[in-house]
Amino acid sequence: MKRKALLSLLFLIALCFAKGQNLVPNYSFENIIQCPQNCNQFINYVSDWTGQGENYGLFYFTAQCPGDTGTGSGATSSSGSVPYNADYGFQYAHTGVSYAGISPFVTGFPADSIYPYGNTNYKNSREYLETVLADSLIAGVKYYVTFFTNLHNSSEFACSDVGAYFSNSYVTLDNSSLPELLPYTPQVANNPKKQELIDTLNWMKVSGSFMAKGGEKYIVIGNFKNDSLSSIRYVGYSGTGSAYYYIDDVIVSTDSNYADSLESVNQLTSNKGQLKVFPNPSKGVFTLTLPSPSGEGASVVDVYNMMGERIYEALLPQTPKGALSTIDISKQPAGIYLYRITTRNGDVIGSEKLIIQ
Numbered sequence: 001m002k003r004k005a006l007l008s009l010l011f012l013i014a015l016c017f018a019k020g021q022n023l024v025p026n027y028s029f030e031n032i033i034q035c036p037q038n039c040n041q042f043i044n045y046v047s048d049w050t051g052q053g054e055n056y057g058l059f060y061f062t063a064q065c066p067g068d069t070g071t072g073s074g075a076t077s078s079s080g081s082v083p084y085n086a087d088y089g090f091q092y093a094h095t096g097v098s099y100a101g102i103s104p105f106v107t108g109f110p111a112d113s114i115y116p117y118g119n120t121n122y123k124n125s126r127e128y129l130e131t132v133l134a135d136s137l138i139a140g141v142k143y144y145v146t147f148f149t150n151l152h153n154s155s156e157f158a159c160s161d162v163g164a165y166f167s168n169s170y171v172t173l174d175n176s177s178l179p180e181l182l183p184y185t186p187q188v189a190n191n192p193k194k195q196e197l198i199d200t201l202n203w204m205k206v207s208g209s210f211m212a213k214g215g216e217k218y219i220v221i222g223n224f225k226n227d228s229l230s231s232i233r234y235v236g237y238s239g240t241g242s243a244y245y246y247i248d249d250v251i252v253s254t255d256s257n258y259a260d261s262l263e264s265v266n267q268l269t270s271n272k273g274q275l276k277v278f279p280n281p282s283k284g285v286f287t288l289t290l291p292s293p294s295g296e297g298a299s300v301v302d303v304y305n306m307m308g309e310r311i312y313e314a315l316l317p318q319t320p321k322g323a324l325s326t327i328d329i330s331k332q333p334a335g336i337y338l339y340r341i342t343t344r345n346g347d348v349i350g351s352e353k354l355i356i357q
Contacts, residue, residue, distance in 0.1 A: 024131065025047070062098035086101075094148045100248070123227055139215070142210070144207070147164065151200045162222065185224065339352065
């Protein structure tokens, strides 16, 4: 009886520890090992992440590195910059200034709109992102999974079958022979009947939940269906011969509301000119100017670290003309943080990153 009670207590402690925490390290791809010189330098350049498959491009895009090319509309095929990048792609990061890129579907030339879509030498060719979680998943606990994706401007195809698979061990592809397809069923995947992943302008949210079997330690993102079963649409933008997607803000948490703290920064542009934080970067003390939210007397600011843990919260009083307030997180280590400001009714005013040097 005592043993059963102890196990129950340990379970509750573990669950409470996980509550509100994002188990994905470097979930926004902001932390780098070294600056890439072009977009196809991913493995050993992005902290914590690795990947499988290299047919079209396991890519990394960031505005952090001055060596990147493509800072204007004349981006080259190898540009790894943000927002202008490879093959004339254009996209701001969902949050921060960085994101990854994978191809969940590749075909050869000439491409066409019906199966098998092109050169069958590329049949079932895939690319996957992979990282080890901060902690193993707990059996019997429900986990909520979210990531954001956007179709590259020059993609010739769209592929609406992108999901996340959780494994107890590291997953690898046999790159010595085709097909380069992982034979697993993802626990969370986009539903192509409810959402086609065809938006090249806005970030699209892929989310779901599942009950862990216990011991799952790795997350793998990509397309796990073969070509004949995948939801492929020919969009014909250019001659890339692939469906290519940006990936950002990967979240695994027991808190179903955590992903909402990262909801589309693109939706906050109406306040971007009025909402200012300075100096940024700083030593940890930031001055914040807020617009006056209609009908509200105060705003709430929350600051999260890169593990998704809330490390600061405060009530920010407003005047009819707005407010000037201070965020003091100087006791936190140097790094990248995310702040989110809402009204007391829960309406989002703004969200962006803070950098402590």
